[in-house]
Amino acid sequence: MPALFIGDNPRLEAVFEDKGSDMCVIITHPHSQMGGNMHNNVVMAAWKASLEKGLSTVRFNFRGVGRSSGSFDNGNGEMNDLASVISYVEKPVIIIGYSFGAWVAAQYMKHLDTPLPCIFISPPTGMFTFPDMKQDKVWTITGEADQFCSIPVLQGLLEKDRLEIVRYVDHFWFTGEEQLASYLNEKLNLIIQG
Numbered sequence: 001m002p003a004l005f006i007g008d009n010p011r012l013e014a015v016f017e018d019k020g021s022d023m024c025v026i027i028t029h030p031h032s033q034m035g036g037n038m039h040n041n042v043v044m045a046a047w048k049a050s051l052e053k054g055l056s057t058v059r060f061n062f063r064g065v066g067r068s069s070g071s072f073d074n075g076n077g078e079m080n081d082l083a084s085v086i087s088y089v090e091k092p093v094i095i096i097g098y099s100f101g102a103w104v105a106a107q108y109m110k111h112l113d114t115p116l117p118c119i120f121i122s123p124p125t126g127m128f129t130f131p132d133m134k135q136d137k138v139w140t141i142t143g144e145a146d147q148f149c150s151i152p153v154l155q156g157l158l159e160k161d162r163l164e165i166v167r168y169v170d171h172f173w174f175t176g177e178e179q180l181a182s183y184l185n186e187k188l189n190l191i192i193q194g
Contacts, residue, residue: 006084009069010069011068012063012084015038017051017056019054019056023056026057026089028098028101032064037066041174042098086116097121099121099171100128102118106123115137117137119184122141123140125148126147126149133158134159139162141183144166144168146169146171166183
């Protein structure tokens with residue numbers, strides 16, 4: 001799929017596959033200064049899972065990544081990037097946030113009157129302070145061996161039934177993509193069915 005550009009200040013490089021669905025999945029990538037981008041293995045696993053459900057899907061590069069203009073802004077500008085992409089798709093959205101992208105989405109959600117449904121993959125609760133998400137429509141999956149996620153902290157932020165911990169998987173999900181795809185399929189079904 002060819003890339004397109006969303007917004008002007010900054011211009012965000014994105015890939016948008018419009019399936020004509022009622023909802024659109026927006027996928028956010030890991031930390032911009034640690035090599036994170038929209039081509040990451042976990043982002044691509046989420047992309048594939050969303051399209052297989054017949055959902056329109058967008059993945060994009062935060063400011064300063066790939067061909068997106070601007071520069072890294074410690075999450076503040078990245079929240080604006082997410083807002084730009086949400087307004088671009090002009091339909092109800094589901095956010096799948098991975099790592100730093102989950103943190104950006106969690107921060108963004110706290111500015112909304114009506115939180116959006118989110119699936120967070122490996123939220124780095126050991127690196128960043130996350131808000132309480134007990135009242136939100138948030139589901140989370142992380143690996144038992146995740147280097148950046150403090151599982152005890154995460155357990156304090158969510159209802160128990162909203163968290164899945166996968167054995168033998170670390171933050172990067174190499175070899176764990178199949179389990180992740182199965183989880184995403186299940187949770188996307190749940191969200192679509194309302």
